[in-house]
Amino acid sequence: MHPRSTLDHWRDRRELDEPGYRRALLALGLMPDAARWRVHVERLLLITGVLSLLAGAVMVFASNWLTWPRLARVAVAEAGWLALLAWAWLSWGQRSDAPSGRWALFALATATGICLAVIGQAYQTGADAWQLFALWALLALPWALLGRAMPLWGLWIALASSAIVLSAPRWPWQRGLHVFGLFDGFNLPLIVFWVLALCVAEYCVRGAHDWRARVLPRLLALAISVPLTLSACLVAAGEHVRVLGPALLDRDALIVLLWLLCAGGGGAYAYFRGRDLFVLALALFSAWSMGIALMFVRHHAEDLLMLIAAYAVAGLGGIGWWLTVLHRHWQDQAGQVEVTPEPQHE
Numbered sequence: 001m002h003p004r005s006t007l008d009h010w011r012d013r014r015e016l017d018e019p020g021y022r023r024a025l026l027a028l029g030l031m032p033d034a035a036r037w038r039v040h041v042e043r044l045l046l047i048t049g050v051l052s053l054l055a056g057a058v059m060v061f062a063s064n065w066l067t068w069p070r071l072a073r074v075a076v077a078e079a080g081w082l083a084l085l086a087w088a089w090l091s092w093g094q095r096s097d098a099p100s101g102r103w104a105l106f107a108l109a110t111a112t113g114i115c116l117a118v119i120g121q122a123y124q125t126g127a128d129a130w131q132l133f134a135l136w137a138l139l140a141l142p143w144a145l146l147g148r149a150m151p152l153w154g155l156w157i158a159l160a161s162s163a164i165v166l167s168a169p170r171w172p173w174q175r176g177l178h179v180f181g182l183f184d185g186f187n188l189p190l191i192v193f194w195v196l197a198l199c200v201a202e203y204c205v206r207g208a209h210d211w212r213a214r215v216l217p218r219l220l221a222l223a224i225s226v227p228l229t230l231s232a233c234l235v236a237a238g239e240h241v242r243v244l245g246p247a248l249l250d251r252d253a254l255i256v257l258l259w260l261l262c263a264g265g266g267g268a269y270a271y272f273r274g275r276d277l278f279v280l281a282l283a284l285f286s287a288w289s290m291g292i293a294l295m296f297v298r299h300h301a302e303d304l305l306m307l308i309a310a311y312a313v314a315g316l317g318g319i320g321w322w323l324t325v326l327h328r329h330w331q332d333q334a335g336q337v338e339v340t341p342e343p344q345h346e
Contacts, residue, residue, distance in 0.1 A: 130166035
């Protein structure tokens with residue numbers, strides 16, 4: 001558990017008074033003094049500057065596409081990419097763990113896709129959209145491995161996911177598996193890819209107490225939970241024919257089986273090993289949703305509206321109560337462990 005959470009827990013239990021709480025924050029370097037505020041402001045300006053620079057580059061090509069000759073479009077794109085490469089080289093050479101170097105790599109990986117798109121549109125290569133994202137993900141992978149930062153890996157996962165979704169209609173087994181849309185389909189390779197990415201992300205951040213290290217695994221868990229739960233609930237409620245298309249026994253059974261594996265495995269890992277309330281809550285709410293869906297199996301489900309409403313309210317209340325009790329129990333266990341100072345980051 002993060003040292004700040006442990007101190008907050010001790011203060012809430014009145015085991016630490018307010019002066020002692022403030023002295024502990026100062027001793028551990030957790031008090032937001034002027035130096036820490038300056039670091040946070042500088043990092044915020046760096047992130048917004050990089051995102052504004054990338055958005056401006058896209059707008060430059062969009063507003064001048066018809067007026068610039070073909071060679072000028074490609075030259076400007078490659079010149080911008082080389083400029084970002086020089087920035088990344090200088091930032092990474094000074095200090096490899098500096099935020100400026102990692103965000104320079106993020107800008108470089110994003111600019112790679114801009115260059116590919118400009119070349120493809122200028123010379124009309126005839127490549128499909130999924131080929132653009134696949135090549136973009138392949139070229140961005142070295143920068144993600146070098147930077148080892150959450151934004152870079154998030155970008156790479158988004159690129160690879162886009163390539164999988166756009167290439168799905170060309171697969172020979174696509175007749176049995178619909179392309180994953182927002183809520184109305186199922187794409188087995190995409191779900192499997194997200195599960196593998198989640199396992200790798202969990203392995204890389206194991207034992208980390210900082211909430212920033214848990215952002216990517218939790219986003220992946222949310223991305224897996226939402227489509228799987230919706231698809232499994234549709235199958236359980238008997239509405240999958242209208243939404244997913246003609247009933248296919250192998251597809252419907254695969255959806256339910258994959259939901260059971262992900263919800264059960266994710267919940268068990270979050271409870272016994274990871275101690276992640278967010279992932280555990282996703283598994284519990286997914287099971288709660290499946291329970292409601294099973295009540296709609298009957299053709300006259302309107303006769304059970306009061307029972308369904310009572311189950312929904314009681315289930316939500318029970319899940320919230322148990323998670324609260326579990327959180328306090330985990331805090332009590334962590335409070336018995338010695339608090340170590342947090343390393344300073346500049």
